[in-house]
Amino acid sequence: MDVAWIAVDWGTSNVRAWGIAPNGDAAFGVSSDQGMSRLARADYPAVLGELLTSEIDIDGDLLDVVICGMAGARQGWCEAPYLETPARLDDLLQYAVTPDMPPSRLRPRILPGVCQRGGNDDVMRGEETQLLGLIALDPKFEGIVCMPGTHAKWVELRDRQIKRFATAITGELFEVLSVHSVLRHSLGGEIKEDERQAGTLEGLQRGIEAPEKLTSTLFRTRAGALLSGHSPSWCAGYLSGLLIGADIGGQRDWIGNAEIPLIGGATLSRTYQAGLEMIGARSRVVDATEATLTGLRASYVA
Amino acid sequence: MDVAWIAVDWGTSNVRAWGIAPNGDAAFGVSSDQGMSRLARADYPAVLGELLTSEIDIDGDLLDVVICGMAGARQGWCEAPYLETPARLDDLLQYAVTPDMPPSRLRPRILPGVCQRGGNDDVMRGEETQLLGLIALDPKFEGIVCMPGTHAKWVELRDRQIKRFATAITGELFEVLSVHSVLRHSLGGEIKEDERQAGTLEGLQRGIEAPEKLTSTLFRTRAGALLSGHSPSWCAGYLSGLLIGADIGGQRDWIGNAEIPLIGGATLSRTYQAGLEMIGARSRVVDATEATLTGLRASYVA
Structure with a gap:
């Protein structure tokens, strides 16, 4: 199945990635235990590449990679500043950050988390x-x-x-x-x-x-x-x-x-x-x- | 100062002992980190003896030793069954247990803890x-x-x-x-x-x-x-x-x-x-x- 882009959930303990076909179906799903808690900032590009290597060719057209979760934390790959409540869910991609990535067909972006201020400080990613x-x-x-x-x-x-x-x-x-x-x-x-x-x-x-x-x-x-x-x-x-x-x-x-x-x-x-x-x-x-x-x-x- | 009996607070992390003079004053106070959490049942007599050795003679008249705290727990020296609420505080010595002790002038007794039953289970020692x-x-x-x-x-x-x-x-x-x-x-x-x-x-x-x-x-x-x-x-x-x-x-x-x-x-x-x-x-x-x-x-x- 063709892969149009990559969806990634990068949590504290695990990372999961899916290849998304042009029709929106998941063409494949892969995962590993390389969550944020095990990684230094510089590790992320290689971990992402290895995670996908069995499923996609190294060469090929540019592929968007949309990432949510702890990869966007301060101690993650690249800090994605929080949206503040009230936070519009349709704005997530607009406020995504682009982490450092060596030349590759992968074009990662990390979605922001959401925070709440004003006495009831809270955060989510x-x-x-x-x-x-x-x-x-x-x-x-x-x-x-x-x-x-x-x-x-x-x-x-x-x-x-x-x-x-x-x-x-x-x-x-x-x-x-x-x-x-x-x-x-x-x-x-x-x-x-x-x-x-x-x-x-x-x-x-x-x-x-x-x-x-x-x-x-x-x-x-x-x-x-x-x-x-x-x-x-x-x-x-x-x-x-x-x-x-x-x-x-x-x-x-x-x-x-x-x-x-x-x-x-x-x-x-x-x-x-x-x-x-x-x-x-x-x-x-x-x-x-x-x-x-x-x-x-x-x-x-x- | 004469010592009429020994008072001991044997907790989870520490043990403290006082020699009590006939007039009720504390003649001495000693302590160590040999609390219940570090001791096996068989260790208690020696630990008690060592704690007191600098302050009292090995030979001499029999000395009552009154102990409160975790020495009376199931995993302590000798289980002292709980009194149940409502529990009369004046009954503590009456329900004290006598733990095993090699021949010595020390005559230890361990005071009971208190428990509460009937839906609000709770314990103290x-x-x-x-x-x-x-x-x-x-x-x-x-x-x-x-x-x-x-x-x-x-x-x-x-x-x-x-x-x-x-x-x-x-x-x-x-x-x-x-x-x-x-x-x-x-x-x-x-x-x-x-x-x-x-x-x-x-x-x-x-x-x-x-x-x-x-x-x-x-x-x-x-x-x-x-x-x-x-x-x-x-x-x-x-x-x-x-x-x-x-x-x-x-x-x-x-x-x-x-x-x-x-x-x-x-x-x-x-x-x-x-x-x-x-x-x-x-x-x-x-x-x-x-x-x-x-x-x-x-x-x-x-």
Whole structure:
């Protein structure tokens, strides 16, 4: 299949690239673990070339490469200054930066992230492209979007703009607490899915009920193991559910009645979905990769 | 000075011992870093002997050794089963356990911790002794006590009993987030005290205002450094203040109007004090070591 241009999602831990055919279909998809966290600025051109070498000829016509994500961070390939909220999603390509690249058929551009100033400082890189993908898939959508992940985002979209957003470090809290805190003593071992699920539901309820008590309900992970004999699988579920519940509970002031798209991994999105159900909010899961690819495509043809 | 018995606070990271004279004064005080986390069960007798060897003769009359803290944990010297809430502080010695000890003049006993069951599982070891110390210092005291630390405790004391309590992992959250999370990029370097102080006040306000949004206000540490140029000292203060503010804000439902004793380290207690002031609550700082030693003494003579 002919390749008209290249779409790239360059994250912290991984990089993924797709060859896009003239009709918009993905002609190929490749990925590697050469995310931003492993790379120095000078590494990017070679990493990009190697990633594509099995799929495209070194010689040939110039190929646009549209990149979203952490490659545009200050510590990435080339800093792509943030658009400020309210940020128009149709402006992404217009504000893309052109990083240094040795002579090659590849012509990379890196899309900007979005920031929010004025007391509620916040930043995103990559999610803005998924949000453009969301409104490309569902042009009438307006409302609140939830993007579960290491750094979960809650976003208000209106008029094809990001009006405001908040980043919750829910996933990262789970990681650092499971590995480095006293709670780790109550986790570990092989996961028994039914026990994990029971812990998740209990955690979701606790978190949603009293998000303001998170610093103390977290310790229940440990005390529950000591006193009530909860299994490591239950505790792992509880910890995850509690954090996600607190995340949902803390954002209730702007979660309305409209259906909330969840853009994220399938497992995590299902837990958010269960939590949103507990507060009577409807949601639907949007595949994160589809949102990214659709967003990159929409940015390029915009 | 004659020594009538030995008082020991055996924590996770450290152990401290005092020789108590017949008149109740501390004849000597010694300490080491041989806390529970470094010791196997069999190590305790030798560590205790070495700790005291410079201060007391190996031969002599039998000496009672009263120990509080993590030596009584399951992974400590000898498990001292928890008293359950409501727990009478005057019962501590009665429920002490006698650990294995080779022939010696030392006769150790380990005081129990306190647990809470019934949906709000929680545990303490060591703090119960400080609380006994508090009411020995101030026999009329009843009300809410705050014990800042790695695992902060909020406790309701009435009728010389622990009625209920909650553990907040505030200090540990600060530790793991400063060292292991993305927020670490915004911290580090030499602390400038005035900047740290400004960050602490901002964090306290944010945390108290919206404890339910902790998962997202935490990320402001990072976004504030990226967007508003906040210094590492400011960010360290913000993170600490935010966590303490969220801790205070989350417990407002049982912080009344009465003065709250703060039992903890001086610096941390002052931050809690500043936060409590912001919600109009009075507090006073009680020296943690004095509370521990007074509590051990009160348990022994009870």
